[in-house]
Amino acid sequence: MSDIPKRVQFNEEGPREGFQFEKVHYPLRQRAALVDRLSDTGLNRIQVASFVSPRAVPTMADAKDLFAAIKPREGVRYTALWLNKRGFESAAAVPQVTLDPRLLFYTTDGFSIRNNNRSAAEMRDEQADWLDLYRERGLELESAYIMTAFGCNFDGDVPLSAVTDLVVWIRDQCTGRGIGLPQIFLADTVGWANPEDIKRRVGAVRELVPEARIGLHLHDTRGLGAANVYAALEMGVDLFDSSVAGLGGCPFAGHGHATAAGNICTEDMVFLCHEMGIETGVDLDKLIDAACYAEEIIGRPLAGRIMHSGSLNQYRN
Amino acid sequence: MSDIPKRVQFNEEGPREGFQFEKVHYPLRQRAALVDRLSDTGLNRIQVASFVSPRAVPTMADAKDLFAAIKPREGVRYTALWLNKRGFESAAAVPQVTLDPRLLFYTTDGFSIRNNNRSAAEMRDEQADWLDLYRERGLELESAYIMTAFGCNFDGDVPLSAVTDLVVWIRDQCTGRGIGLPQIFLADTVGWANPEDIKRRVGAVRELVPEARIGLHLHDTRGLGAANVYAALEMGVDLFDSSVAGLGGCPFAGHGHATAAGNICTEDMVFLCHEMGIETGVDLDKLIDAACYAEEIIGRPLAGRIMHSGSLNQYRN
Incomplete structure (x- = not known):
């Protein structure tokens, strides 16, 4: 229990993950206002949008305009998602974007093929090209993500060795190039x-890459x-991706208005x-207000809990 | 971590807690069918209804008829809630009810007065009368509940001593009467x-009453x-109250159809x-079906998660 960190970093992904998943294209003004509200809570890293094919994801077609519409706050990094070189170049061309060079790995062919039309091994080998690209641009690698690190809806349980094999590969690539591996994320x-x-x-x-900061998605x-x-806090993990209001849930086909949590x-x-005495730098009540605003935009009850019950501050003062 | 129990008992409270809280009086036939479905999952203890004033809680006015309508399954205990002697006598008169003699304590006057029109100390002293009543009836005490054992919306944070003082009082009452204290529940x-x-x-x-099984509500x-x-499992706790589908949430006044989790x-x-290798005796997929049925009755999305995403069995086989 003494491993519990004193401070935890939350990377906010709601604006990107939440609206990318929705069928509706919500007004840009509202999405920008949500980002601005989040900027005001103390969250210092917000993933705003994806630079992906507008045909595949029409709701992200205005990513550039969205970045232009937000009011950047000092100390807050506004990040973006890309899946290929074209997306990366689009993101890099937008001055408001903080590029966070990352690698992306899959543990199973089932997921990798459906998401990228390539096997997990092909995706892995491709990451070496990204390392080269980042170096060419003078960008330092920030993180490596291991997707489906716990299980896969296509290939079932994922053995621990599928994760550790990838970690060894990543470590060796970084060592071979004389670069660091600042963060490694396990994604469920x-x-x-x-x-x-x-x-x-x-x-x-952690045993394999003791110098890397471990994050969880x-x-x-x-x-x-x-x-x-x-459980992660008990292991000393101090870095999490998360979404305001639990944005990013999948509508449950069978139940009409019900949603599966994201x-x-x-x-x-x-x-x-x-409540555990861990600092986050975030103003909880302001963040709850931002969550309620997200619910107002989406127009249906979102998965968050405390946004519906309120914090304990009202009872303590 | 070695304290994690091999088997955990869930006491199902959804039929009582869920429908008591609702404004609508749902058809008795449906409520009985839900209890029957739950009986078929392997859950072996189901709280069916409250015997309380029909004026105060109109939706529980047909508690006796509800008990008569269920199809009792061998090995399943169907319990009821009562708050005073009249309610206890009503419950005791229904053959399908398994009486579970319990004591009820409050840590704060704020909550106790609003719930019972008596101070926490008055409520505590009254529990001695219940011990006498149970003895008269030849019933063995089963559990003592400490309500608001972690905090109170009226009186704020609850010091640990407020809980331990009550535990000492309960222990001394039991010892003084030469009876056991099988279970003690801390209720959040x-x-x-x-x-x-x-x-x-x-x-x-646990230090104060090492012989008692600790439960959490x-x-x-x-x-x-x-x-x-x-966290409780890590402490070896193997007894929980819970509700199918997370029934029992409070509607959040400000958001219309949104609900706070129960x-x-x-x-x-x-x-x-x-997933942690702990036995429960419950068929998860049958229970998910029962949760979906509860949602169908209530007619709005309920708070449960896996009922909307499905178990992992579909991916593993």
């Missing part, structure tokens, strides 16, 4: 993780998000940290 | 608990339900246990 892309498995995998990865798909975060909810996890 | 009635506090309070109570009001259950969700927590 489709909600397979449980708290014991979090501990096992975080522990195994978790989803609350099956209700274990908070338990998984707590990313872990930023304000619920900030609350968890604060 | 209004969603104040965090995982570290769970560990602290469970540890402190938790709510997911602020999104920490799963983290709190996991009790921890049985099927999500059964899933947590199974």
Whole structure:
């Protein structure tokens, strides 16, 4: 328990993950206003949009305009997602974007082929090209993401060795090029993780790359998000991706208005940290207001909990 | 971590807690069918209804008829809630009810006075009368509940001593009468608990009454339900109250159709246990079906997660 960190960093992904997943193209003015509200909470890193094919993801077609519409706040980094070189160049051309050079790995062919039309091994080898590209541009690698690091809806359970093999590959690539590996993220892309498995995998990865900061990208798909975060905190993990209001859920086909939960909810996890005496730099009540604004935009109840019950500050003062 | 139990017991409270809280009086036939579906999942203890004033809680006015309508399954205990002697006598007169003699304590006057029109100390002293009544009837005490054991919306943070003082009082009453204290429940009635506090309070109570089985009645009001259950499992706790589909949430006044989360969700927590290799005796997929049926009855999206995403069995086979 003494491993629990004193301070935790939340990377906010709601504006990108939340609106990318929606069918509706919400007004740019509202999406920009949400980013601005989030900037005002103390969150210092916000993923705003994706630079991807407008045919594949029409709701992200105005990514450039969205970046131009936000009011950048000093100390806040506004990041973007890209999946190929073209997307990267588009993002790099937008002055408001903070480029965060990252690598992307898959543990299973099932997921990799459906997402990228390439096997996991092909995707892995391609990451070497990205390392070259980042070096050419004078950009330092920031993070490596291992997707479906806990399980895959196509290929089932993912053995720990599938994760550690990738970590070794990444480590060797970085060592061979004389560059560092600042962060390595394990992503529970489709909600397979449980708290014991979090501990096992975080522990195994840390042994292989003790210098890297370990981050987790978790989803609350099956209700274990908070338990998984707590298990990670017990392991000293101090870096999480999350979404305001739990944005990013998938509509549940069978139940009309019901939704399956998406990313872990930023304000619920900030609350968890604060109650445990962990600093986040975030103003919880302001963040709850931003979550309520996100719900207002989307127009249906979102998955976040504390946004519907309120923080404990109202009872303590 | 070696304290994690091999088997966990879930006491299902959805039929009582879920429908007591609703404004609508749902058809008895549907409520009975839900209980029957739950009986078929392997859950072996189901709280069906409250015997309370029909004026105060009109939706529970047909408690007796509801018990008569269910199809009792062997090995399943169907329990009821009562708040005073009249309610107890009504419950005792219904053959389908399994009486579970319990005591009820409050940590704060704020909550106790609003709920019972009596101070916490008055409520405490009254419990001695219940011990006498149970003895007269030849009933053995089963459990003592400490409400608002983590915090109170009226009186704020609850010091640990408020809990331990009550535990000492209960222990001394039982010892003085030469009776046992089989179970003691800490209830997070209004969603104040965090995982570290769970560990602290469970540890402190266990030191005082090492023979008693500790149970937790938790709510997911602020999104920490799963983290709190996991922390409790790490402490060896193997007894939880929970609600199918997370039934029992409070409608959030400001957002129309949105709801604040209620009790921890049985099927999500059964899933947590199974993924950690802990037995529950529950068929998860049948329970998910029951949760979907509960949602169908209520007619709006309920708080449960895995009921909207499905279990992992579909991907593993």
